[in-house]
Amino acid sequence: MSTDKDISNLSFEQALEQMTRLVExxxxxxxxxxxxxxxxxxxVKLSRRCEALLDQAEQRLQVLGNSEDAS
Structure with a gap:
């Protein structure tokens, strides 16, 4: 079974794939x-990892959107 550290190093796609296999x-x-x-x-841990990565991506997009608005 993966440790919390292993899960925290997964990409969004890897975490989603593992979660899909668990659901099956x-x-x-x-x-x-x-x-x-x-x-x-x-x-649950994989779901939290995916959520965190999505939040990070959303924040990055907001920063990019805000920097374009300031131009």
Whole structure:
């Protein structure tokens, strides 16, 4: 299982891919309870990583938009 540090180094695309695979495993219903809980926890962390990266991208776009408005 990936550590928090591993997750924090993932790109948006990598985190999204891992999250997609986890959802597929959870939806299959084949995981035992403990593995399902661990997969859900990892999914939450991956979701937070994606959200953070999207927030960073949005901030960068706002800065670019503001600098163009000032020109």
């Amino acid at each position: 495993k959870l939806e299959s219903g084949e995981l035992p309870l403990e593995e399902s809980v661990a997969a859900f926890e990892k999914g």
